Amino acid sequence: MLKPTESELEILKVLWQHGPSTVRFVNDTLNEQREIGYTTTLKLLQIMNEKGLTVRDADQKTHIYRATITEADTKNRFIDDFVKNLFHGSAMNMVMQTLGNNKISQKEMDDLKQIIQKIENRDHNK
Amino acid sequence: MLKPTESELEILKVLWQHGPSTVRFVNDTLNEQREIGYTTTLKLLQIMNEKGLTVRDADQKTHIYRATITEADTKNRFIDDFVKNLFHGSAMNMVMQTLGNNKISQKEMDDLKQIIQKIENRDHNK
DNA sequence: TTGTTACTACGAAATACTTCGTATATATTT
DNA sequence: AAATATATACGAAGTATTTCGTAGTAACAA
Missing domain, CATH: 1.10.10.10 (Winged helix-like DNA-binding domain superfamily/Winged helix DNA-binding domain)
Structure with a gap:
């Protein structure tokens, strides 16, 4: 695409x-x-x-x-390129840099922890 | 810049x-x-x-x-633009979408949790 | 019907970015 | 000293993207 x-x-x-x-x-x-x-x-x-x-x-x-293309697909496409280009392909690398450089509210932190929980559960059930 | x-x-x-x-x-x-x-x-x-x-x-x-510009500053600059442009300015929004769409190893997950810990401690001490 | 408004089609200018050829200078080798 | 190798300077062609003017057409109002 x-x-x-x-x-x-x-x-x-x-x-x-x-x-x-x-x-x-x-x-x-x-x-x-x-x-x-x-x-x-x-x-x-x-x-x-x-x-x-x-x-x-x-x-x-x-x-x-x-x-004809969805917002989600396009965002992912841009993230991928971006990560490949500037973060040696490591999405986690980019995530960490972003977290370190932005003000995050406690509520957002909690949301994030919940997402992490979900991902871990998802992966453990494979 | x-x-x-x-x-x-x-x-x-x-x-x-x-x-x-x-x-x-x-x-x-x-x-x-x-x-x-x-x-x-x-x-x-x-x-x-x-x-x-x-x-x-x-x-x-x-x-x-x-x-004359550092790698870190440039990365942050790109992340900022990117987040403003595609994620309504919410860095967390972008982080969550990224986490949901990439394979993350258990080790990376642990690193991430540690970063979160650090950020929370940092913010509580303000 | 005639004038005005709202639309599409499309060429082409304007701008931004990338690429390279040629001119010229300086050092190095034969 | 002449030939060769290696630099920089810079104009300009090539390519991609953005912008708009003008022409033509259909709808609608006076």
Whole structure:
């Protein structure tokens, strides 16, 4: 699967959050963050369609675009690349660096410990 | 601080791992992974110098380049951007997704628990 | 029907990044 | 001294990505 570019990712985030959308809607949403022309967004969506990152329903005059890749898959894909690139392929290495450098609330800590519990149980039952 | 591009990051990794180096050395090292011309590496290092990503000692005919940003800072910078971009700014969110999607050995799990311990102690003592 | 609005198509300029060729200088070898 | 090897400088081509202008078309309002 192709890795989306920065701009494509911005658009995917809109589609993930709001579901299948028109160019107009995507463009309006992007413009809440930064100025970007309507035809720019249109062109980008057309390119994304060529690449297979989206599909569109062109039954009506106004096309509706839908993401073909899920948010979770894409995140994992980016994490993988990232870890390979900067952490010698060790996800744990990255996790530890992240934990050490961010403020984590007690509640988050507890959540984390619970996740760890779950993973250990899962693995022991194999 | 400027965010290095993909190619610049490749070079930084060589400089971090081996310390201040000549263009020749950097280029040879890069060529262990993929073919890349000598003048390409030279040009890249010159650009990095303009950007302030490296400094060079030009006393001798053969210049020696040194990274001005540390590996740790750069990693953190990438993690931050990444988390802001794809995980609504929640580092913990990203950590959990990573843990859920990678094989983690028991030893790594133990290391992780220890880190968590340390962080909790650190925070309680504030 | 005629003008206005909202849409898609698409070429191409603008920007960013990567790559390399050529010129030139300096050291080293024959 | 001439040939060879090894540097740096730098313009510019090549490639990827982003941006937008203009043209054409369909819907809708006056």
